[in-house]
Amino acid sequence: MASNRKVSVDEIRQHASPESCWIVVDGKVWDMTEFAPDHPGGAETILEHAGRDATEPYSAVHPPSLLPKNLPPNKFIGVLDTTTVDTEWTKPPPKATPELTLNQEKPPLQTIINANDFETVASKTFGAKTWAFYSSAATDCITRDANRSTFDRIWFRPRVLVNVDRADTRSRIMGNDVSMPLFVSPAALAGMAHPEGEKALARACKRNGMIQAVSTNASFPIDEIADAAPGHPFIFQLYVDRKRENSAKLLKMVEGLGVVKAVMFTVDAPVIGKREADERVRADLSVSSPMSKSKASEDKKGGGVGRTMGSYIDPTSTWETIAWLKKTTKLPIIVKGVQCAEDAKLCVKYGCQGIFVSNHGGRELDTAPAAIMVLLELQKNCPEVFEKLEVFVDGGIRRGTDILKCLCLGATAVGIGRSFLYSLNYGEDGVEHLIDILKDELETAMKLVGITDLSQVHPGLVNTLDVDHLIPTTVGHPYARWRPRARI
Ligand code: PPY
Numbered sequence: 406m407a408s409n410r411k412v413s414v415d416e417i418r419q420h421a422s423p424e425s426c427w428i429v430v431d432g433k434v435w436d437m438t439e440f441a442p443d444h445p446g447g448a449e450t451i452l453e454h455a456g457r458d459a460t461e462p463y464s465a466v467h468p469p470s471l472l473p474k475n476l477p478p479n480k481f482i483g484v485l486d487t488t489t490v491d492t493e494w495t496k497p498p499p500k501a502t503p504e505l506t507l508n509q510e511k512p513p514l515q516t517i518i519n520a521n522d523f524e525t526v527a528s529k530t531f532g533a534k535t536w537a538f539y540s541s542a543a544t545d546c547i548t549r550d551a552n553r554s555t556f557d558r559i560w561f562r563p564r565v566l567v568n569v570d571r572a573d574t575r576s577r578i579m580g581n582d583v584s585m586p587l588f589v590s591p592a593a594l595a596g597m598a599h600p601e602g603e604k605a606l607a608r609a610c611k612r613n614g615m616i617q618a619v620s621t622n623a624s625f626p627i628d629e630i631a632d633a634a635p636g637h638p639f640i641f642q643l644y645v646d647r648k649r650e651n652s653a654k655l656l657k658m659v660e661g662l663g664v665v666k667a668v669m670f671t672v673d674a675p676v677i678g679k680r681e682a683d684e685r686v687r688a689d690l691s692v693s694s695p696m697s698k699s700k701a702s703e704d705k706k707g708g709g710v711g712r713t714m715g716s717y718i719d720p721t722s723t724w725e726t727i728a729w730l731k732k733t734t735k736l737p738i739i740v741k742g743v744q745c746a747e748d749a750k751l752c753v754k755y756g757c758q759g760i761f762v763s764n765h766g767g768r769e770l771d772t773a774p775a776a777i778m779v780l781l782e783l784q785k786n787c788p789e790v791f792e793k794l795e796v797f798v799d800g801g802i803r804r805g806t807d808i809l810k811c812l813c814l815g816a817t818a819v820g821i822g823r824s825f826l827y828s829l830n831y832g833e834d835g836v837e838h839l840i841d842i843l844k845d846e847l848e849t850a851m852k853l854v855g856i857t858d859l860s861q862v863h864p865g866l867v868n869t870l871d872v873d874h875l876i877p878t879t880v881g882h883p884y885a886r887w888r889p890r891a892r893i
Pocket of ligand 1: 694
């Protein structure tokens with residue numbers, strides 16, 4: 406670290422802008438100007454305290470050792486000269502000027518016109534931990550971002566002069582009628598976004614003929630969630646517990662509810678990915694999930710909710726676990742987290758009823774392929790699986806056009822996770838608003854490619870040439886001279 410230069414409060418106060426932002430934490434003065442724009446919790450959170458003592462708000466969310474770890478040594482300016490502290494310095498920050506403030510006020514719901522708007526509002530108004538947990542993804546977030554951007558490389562081939570006065574989005578998911586081929590992807594801890602969490606999602610889904618997949622890590626037990634939408638169908642997402650008997654008990658309860666129509670067995674998270682934004686924000690120790698019986702905690706790696714709460718997940722699961730699942734429940738099984746053609750074929754071999762192409766929103770293995778690329782890989786290498794079982798996909802879907810592209814490439818239906826959590830920022834009304842937006846976007850996209858119901862989707866409506874050369878083939882090994890490494 407640089408010097409032990411004593412820095413007066415007057416000097417610190419001169420660095421109270423985005424152009425030069427110093428803060429004091431535990432008596433040490435830091436230059437945050439360059440770091441602030443990259444702060445996972447948003448620049449505003451830091452700028453609010455520019456030119457001031459930020460020890461208290463900082464310590465509420467970060468361990469004390471984090472600043473020296475995150476900043477280069479030359480950002481350490483010196484130590485606070487306590488002899489210069491005056492009464493003004495000890496007062497809480499005045500109401501910050503508008504350009505420095507977090508916009509804590511949510512804009513009216515009617516001004517939100519797409520899924521991205523919900524995300525922007527969530528980034529500004531969710532608590533730091535909630536935002537970090539939901540938005541974070543593994544390491545450099547390459548897969549999270551590719552999930553989205555790869556949709557931009559697939560183009561439509563619209564047909565014109567078709568009577569498109571109406572477009573019908575109705576569909577079926579695992580034998581259940583739905584208003585459109587979109588479901589709420591399982592996501593942990595919706596209670597962090599809204600006190601009614603998954604229950605609010607359930608009510609909005611029931612009212613709109615949509616299916617919700619409930620996570621093992623939900624904020625409420627599934628019987629309470631099901632009670633919020635009596636008689637309505639659900640899907641249950643399962644993480645198999647290291648203690649198998651816990652999962653067996655849970656499955657029995659789930660099956661007994663009579664409204665759960667399938668089990669989504671998640672296989673892409675035998676260990677939890679390294680989600681750095683989540684690790685960096687201090688854990689909220691009040692967070693827990695009743696069905697997995699896990700609680701948030703903190704350790705020397707940080708405050709990662711997924712990592713600390715996910716340690717019950719059994720990393721020893723294999724394809725044989727599917728045989729166990731089939732003995733334990735009569736419910737149809739969807740394998741969630743399939744990421745290549747070989748594994749899709751194994752899902753058929755092991756008698757599953759569904760494949761869920763997913764990389765967990767980029768939260769697990771970073772640089773795993775974008776989900777839509779895996780859908781193309783299945784079409785290229787094992788098109789027969791689309792006839793044998795239902796194929797679902799999630800990852801980066803934000804628009805009606807994204808939904809339609811997946812359907813044209815053979816998906817039965819698609820899932821959206823994060824956007825639904827962001828819409829919960831407005832409670833049930835927000836969720837319904839998002840559903841309306843996506844349905845409207847899907848109808849418009851259908852009409853503009855020249856179809857009026859979803860039986861008419863086909864791959865001829867999309868042009869995938871820009872990515873086709875990137876789709877691997879499972880025939881033959883790409884590296885012919887490969888020799889296996891010796892085992893140690
Ligand atoms: C996720 O965050 O994507 C997970 O599914 C992991 C997880 C595990 C346990 C609690 C919360 C999240």
